[in-house]
Amino acid sequence: MISKKTKYGLKALGYLAKQKSDGPVQISSIAKSENISQKFLESILLTLRKAGFLGSKKGKGGGYYLLKNPDEIKIASIYRTLEGPIAMVPCVSLNFYEKCNDCDSEKECHVNHLMIQIRDNTLAILEKNTLADFIKK
Amino acid sequence: MISKKTKYGLKALGYLAKQKSDGPVQISSIAKSENISQKFLESILLTLRKAGFLGSKKGKGGGYYLLKNPDEIKIASIYRTLEGPIAMVPCVSLNFYEKCNDCDSEKECHVNHLMIQIRDNTLAILEKNTLADFIKK
DNA sequence: GTTAAAGTCTACTACTCTAGTAGAGTAATC
DNA sequence: GATTACTCTACTAGAGTAGTAGACTTTAAC
Incomplete structure (x- = not known):
């Protein structure tokens, strides 16, 4: 949310x-x-x-x-400015990374692996869409 | 998050x-x-x-x-039980739908359209993966 | 140069959610 | 009947959300 x-x-x-x-x-x-x-x-x-x-x-x-043309503004950068991390867990965030204190190893954490998949998909959409795309649809 | x-x-x-x-x-x-x-x-x-x-x-x-085999338990249903809606805005949620009070028409809301894309992608991952898949990766 | 318009900034607030903690109660086993 | 382990209620500190109030600053027009 x-x-x-x-x-x-x-x-x-x-x-x-x-x-x-x-x-x-x-x-x-x-x-x-x-x-x-x-x-x-x-x-x-x-x-x-x-x-x-x-x-x-x-x-x-x-x-x-x-300050810029709508086609030069990525939704991802707006999102990060207003909402913060795009990832669902901090240990998967590219821009707001934080280590989990309940996990010894991220490589062995199933939650981590699942959330990387979701982040990659969400990020692709937010990076692909610019403000110009946003107002078209 | x-x-x-x-x-x-x-x-x-x-x-x-x-x-x-x-x-x-x-x-x-x-x-x-x-x-x-x-x-x-x-x-x-x-x-x-x-x-x-x-x-x-x-x-x-x-x-x-x-109570069930891991391959019969979808991550999506676990997510909805613990976290609630998968969608990022209530007006896009399938199971926890709520109308926005700032939008007159959802068809004309750009945020709505963008969030539908993200929901569809995230949902696909969470529906496809079962608890059995979850522990494999 | 005064007035009105419009953004800037600080402070405060009610409310809700999160991530717990404490402790008594209940059921099953030995 | 003692112990073990889940159940349930109540409480709490702290953070975040979605604002509100009000004073201040800059700019333009008269």
Whole structure:
């Protein structure tokens, strides 16, 4: 299960990617269109800005805008920024690896082997799809 | 990310599936072998017994044992018992479906479409693998 | 240069879930 | 009847989720 933070973040990025004009879009527009609490969305967009996905402009006529083309933004990188690891167990994560303290050997852990299969499949989908693909389907 | 409950449950079932003899296995043996808190494992095994995966015997010489052959137990059904939905969003879950309150139409929701892909892939792996496959790899 | 608009940042909160722990109760065996 | 081992209830610390409140800063327009 992913958090609402991730879900809302994806929806917001999709909304920005679908904009015809290049100008900044206000948080309130996104929040209204996607049925998201504006204050909650603020913090999510801030995270995405700090991670380098979005630029922002303050004051009147301000808002958020994508810093790259939608076809250059992988869903996997968005996911990792908002949700964290893609893997289901830390000992299988590529970017957030942690050793299990209940396993002596990962090579002999059946859970590890199973979760590697799932991670590989999920990762393939998230790496293959860009924000441009995301808004097409 | 899956909970430790699910992870420990899978390990415990794997341990039982690997037993040579048919007799019941004590919680303490499983807990020691898999490095799991015994009290925590108790509650997990109880859940698995109530879900029909395990039988139990009280008193001396008692313990837990599998009610079916390992090749008849799908990992998907274990996962659903311990973790809940396999899908990453409730609106995509087959067994734990819930409507999103921020989406008017699921057909037009990009998140929905993406998560269906991931669910289908993950589900295929979990349905294909039985407990017998699980302990082989 | 004041006002209004819009993002920024900090702090706080209610609620739920996780990963347990403690301890009494029940059933089976010797 | 004592011991062994599962059963069940209750409790807990800590973390995470999904926000809310409010003050602050920057920008643009009048």
